[in-house]
Amino acid sequence: MVTIALAKGRTADDVVPMWRRAGLPAPADLDDSRALVFEVEAPVHGPLRFLLAKPADVPTYVSFGVADIGVVGKDVLLESGREVYELLDLQAARCQLCVAGRPEERDRRPRRVATKYPRLADQYFRSLGVAAETIPLSGSIELAAVIGLADRIFDLVQTGATLAANGLVVFDEVLDVSARLIANRSSYRTKRQAIQWVTDQLAQALTREAVES
Ligand SMILES: Nc1ncnc2c1ncn2[C@@H]1O[C@H](COP(=O)(O)OP(=O)(O)OP(=O)(O)O)[C@@H](O)[C@H]1O
Numbered sequence: 001m002v003t004i005a006l007a008k009g010r011t012a013d014d015v016v017p018m019w020r021r022a023g024l025p026a027p028a029d030l031d032d033s034r035a036l037v038f039e040v041e042a043p044v045h046g047p048l049r050f051l052l053a054k055p056a057d058v059p060t061y062v063s064f065g066v067a068d069i070g071v072v073g074k075d076v077l078l079e080s081g082r083e084v085y086e087l088l089d090l091q092a093a094r095c096q097l098c099v100a101g102r103p104e105e106r107d108r109r110p111r112r113v114a115t116k117y118p119r120l121a122d123q124y125f126r127s128l129g130v131a132a133e134t135i136p137l138s139g140s141i142e143l144a145a146v147i148g149l150a151d152r153i154f155d156l157v158q159t160g161a162t163l164a165a166n167g168l169v170v171f172d173e174v175l176d177v178s179a180r181l182i183a184n185r186s187s188y189r190t191k192r193q194a195i196q197w198v199t200d201q202l203a204q205a206l207t208r209e210a211v212e213s
């Protein structure tokens with residue numbers, strides 16, 4: 001049995017169709033059930049068990065080994081600091097981690113940074129030699145810049161629509177984000193064949209789709 005921790009929401013929405021296109025078995029009711037644990041039979045490799053987890057918890061499930069593999073955004077993976085193997089860039093659920101703010105703040109020194117990624121924001125501003133205070137928030141990060149809680153936000157941008165709707169602009173692009181396939185270090189040894197099969201199927205699907213497009 002291989003257990004997969006899958007980040008609910010945008011990541012699962014993008015990766016589950018890809019998983020199916022790769023010929024990997026996925027539960028039929030994964031998309032429209034309130035259940036959090038699902039099991040399907042896989043040929044040769046035995047059952048696959050899916051755990052639907054909050055994105056920030058996926059690296060935790062995988063690093064503790066209650067899930068053998070996981071699918072989660074690179075943003076969440078880096079912020080977690082968890083020691084897991086990163087097996088594959090799934091090139092799905094893509095966006096960018098950016099520094100943004102009100103246009104008039106662009107040339108002023110950063111003092112307060114609102115973010116869901118306090119660890120990455122600290123690292124980033126320290127690397128620039130800037131001693132800014134990080135203000136952790138849970139969501140709607142743009143609000144902090146609009147209302148003046150912070151002079152910078154450190155957040156994800158995809159279409160740019162949320163920034164534009166709130167009169168904010170990108171100051172710096174910090175990281176290209178996409179969903180990653182990760183593995184628990186010891187599962188990678190003990191369940192090598194099954195994990196390699198999943199990785200290969202996904203990698204082949206990515207190559208096929210890149211050629212077709
Ligand atoms: N426009 C986007 N906004 C936010 N996340 C995105 C976007 N595009 C892709 N992603 C990816 O999806 C993940 C977040 O998914 P989603 O927005 O469904 O969860 P969330 O609601 O932020 O999670 P939580 O419930 O833990 O706050 C991010 O970690 C990132 O890797």
Ligand SMILES: O=P(O)(O)OC[C@H]1O[C@H](OP(=O)(O)OP(=O)(O)O)[C@H](O)[C@@H]1O
Pocket residue numbers: 138139140141142155156157158159160161162163
């Ligand atoms: O560039 P865009 O396409 O507008 O996407 C970016 C927005 O989407 C995310 O927020 P989300 O919808 O997850 O809400 P939240 O901030 O409340 O978590 C992200 O934090 C930005 O606010």
